[in-house]
Amino acid sequence: MEGRSRVLLFTGKGGVGKTTLAAATAARLAVGGRKVLVCSADPAHSLGDAFDLSLTGEPSEVDTCLYAAHVDARGLVDKAWQDIRRHLRHALAGAGLDELDAAELTVLPGVDELLALTEVARLAREGQWEVVVVDCGPTAETLRLLALPEAVAGYLARLSTVDATHRLAEHLAGLRALLVDPATTSVRLVLTPERLVVAETRRTLTALALRGIQVDTLVANRLVPRASRWRGPAASWLRTRRAEQDAVLSELDASTPLPVRVVEHRPVEPVGRGPLLSLAEELYGDADPLAVPLGDARPLMSIRTVSDTAHELRIALPLTDASSLDLARVGDELAITVDGVRRLVALPVLLCRHTVVDATADGDGLVLRFESGKSGGPA
Template sequence: MRILLFTGKGGVGKTTLAAATAARLAVGGRKVLVCSADPAHSLGDAYGLPLGSTPSEVDTCLYAAHVDARGLVDRSWQELRRQLHTAFAGVGLDELDAAELTVLPGVDELLALTEVARLAERGPWDVVVVDCGPTAETLRLLALPEAVAGYLRRLRGPARTVLRHSADPLGRLAEHLGRLRRLLVDPAVTSVRVVLTPERLVVAETRRTLAALALRGIRVDGLVANRLAPRASRWRGPAASWLRTRRAEQDAVLAELDASTSLPVHLVEHRAVEPVGTGRLLELAEELYGEADPLLAPFAAAEPPPLLRLRAVSDSVHELGIALPLSDSSSLELARVGDDLAITVDGVRRLVSLPVLLHRHAVTDAEANEAGLVLRFEAEAGTGAAEPGRPA
């Protein structure tokens, strides 16, 4: 079973391309579920059909659904909230604080992602295609399992005495989030396809998205540049001149993007007729994929390298490579937090556990190259924490 996530800046056409990809996969004989985790829920509009929270048949082998995050909160959160309230109150938090703490920010998105995983694991699907929200919401969504699991690990410490003789809701939730996180970072199961339009602002956001997803350990298998102006080499007149100028500008932007990433970039021209319904969506998929399988070449990007790679320079000096696709405009900060390394790229932060070998080493240098970052660690006298490191 494969999970394919489509995301991109709002308005670039990710919903249409997710719907077209799902339709193409179904025509190829796979049983496909395409679901929308985007609060805007325009997936039904792409197929020209009303959709609900229960998967419904759109065509042969093709099913679709809208993930109703608000309904999931109403149905599922109250019981968990009651259990967490008991746990928090039992460790000395007063009634008001306990109530406040159990209204976790992002719970709608977390339950939406949980529902996608449930549908993927329990249904008869060969492929689950997910129409995610705009990029910022998607990055927050994909970060939630790891972030919330981290909070729960801290909470379980003081709560263990209270929960020792009863069910441990924090433990169960942390275990569930761990499974969800493992599903997301398994490159054999889950990958992201980023949709963009060939405009400099959109491409700049796409580069930040690629770095943020790499930081989360989530595989990106390709980029789709949508809504290219058609070539008008044989046309004459003001409209043709405008189209040629616009396409030349878009080609220049795409050339810069190609030079900055090893990911395959696939092109889709702007269409005169809105692609609504499975017939027109399949025409769009034909332009995008040709004869290729949408899950294989040309979207078969190599498995991403591990985030961290350790190399011994000498007995006391080691280099730590961090595989991040950075651009000249990337905002990057590194800091040592105990035995963890806090990496912040364009406002997206993640704590990464350092290899045990480096726990008594200090960061002495850092530089960026085409593979990402390289940090130099040297053994320090004593056991004090290393100073924060930041590349120039």
């Protein structure tokens, strides 16, 4: 993976300004001398509006060191997937499946989103970019998108008699490796300082941690300006609203070790290089947008030996009091479901012949106590 680009994924609830902030970050990085590609994987494709340019699926030059593109998922399906599907159908039929069964098995879920993500990975791998900034879709769509490589690879693993599916599964494994590599890829979550949005952000942090994907920064956008020197009803409303937003941000800051950057609401949407750079200056100040420590993310699971017969398994998930949690032992795997997001993770070999006897939660996640005995049973 030598020479791989640094990848920044911007996502957040719809309408919070993630596209503008992704564009501003890319513009700032390019001014600093890095060769940057900013691309949109959001079907809404508003990235071109931020630069006041018409973008296509091929990277085009926006400014010195800055390139931009829209990932056309539908076009990728039209160009690539039909050939892949025909190849798989032929291989499956050759393995003894009739034509109808083979056709059904090659209708993979989420193929258009999967190809969009694959295209981003290709650009990061093959392009001459130091940084690839990705404007992702709204949070729910992005979580589904980031889960696809693992989900589809699991689907293909069941088709174990076909060499073609092995090659595709290996490709998806490489794609997932890119997403979960903390030295290469991270997410920047954009939010507005409202309680409902912050609650969704906390759930997103848990879901991404469950997928093994690192978040490096939270960006609180559209704070109303301070009005300490103003007078009148409008100024009173602004002060009250800003106080509410500051209170929400204070609670958020206390609940996460992640840095929280803030951007005030602007009277007009920043469009074009100059306004975007002005926004980036407010967002990052004098700091390098990439000056966030990477590569030291905590593993999802770690073990502490308590005695010769007992061990504790810590699962690093940012949980809240409102989190809905379910754990189940499935053979040598642990099924973890948090707020409707489920993942099967293989238990460390040391614990496979042990039984879960207790489970507790604290500010750093879950702690499961295993003791030697028969394996299996619910967690």
